[in-house]
Amino acid sequence: MVVVCLLLTEFDRYERHIYEEMAKMPPFQRKTLVLIGAQGVGRRSLKNRLIDINPQCFGTTVPSGRPTSTPN
Numbered sequence: 001m002v003v004v005c006l007l008l009t010e011f012d013r014y015e016r017h018i019y020e021e022m023a024k025m026p027p028f029q030r031k032t033l034v035l036i037g038a039q040g041v042g043r044r045s046l047k048n049r050l051i052d053i054n055p056q057c058f059g060t061t062v063p064s065g066r067p068t069s070t071p072n
């Protein structure tokens, strides 16, 4: 019983780090393109290239809770 209590205490200490709060979002108006690949394979370069050549068609996500970036 003591072991179980100790384990639960340890679990409680880390509980807030094992999940991320989710919220229901309205449907996206645009189609979503997901770029998947190993680290350093060139996802960011491809994403930036797509946005550069056709900004009307491609955009990127803005992390929630952070201020929007201003154009350079």
Ligand SMILES: Nc1ncnc2c1ncn2[C@@H]1O[C@H](COP(=O)(O)OP(=O)(O)OP(=O)(O)O)[C@@H](O)[C@H]1O
Pocket (backbone or CB within 6 Å): 037, 038, 039, 040, 041, 042, 043, 044, 045, 046
């Ligand atoms: N088509 C390509 N040919 C050669 N090198 C490339 C190509 N695309 C990207 N690179 C180079 O590969 C490196 C990693 O590119 P990039 O940062 O776009 O990859 P990433 O998958 O987004 O990486 P990370 O996972 O670190 O964010 C950069 O130095 C970039 O210049």
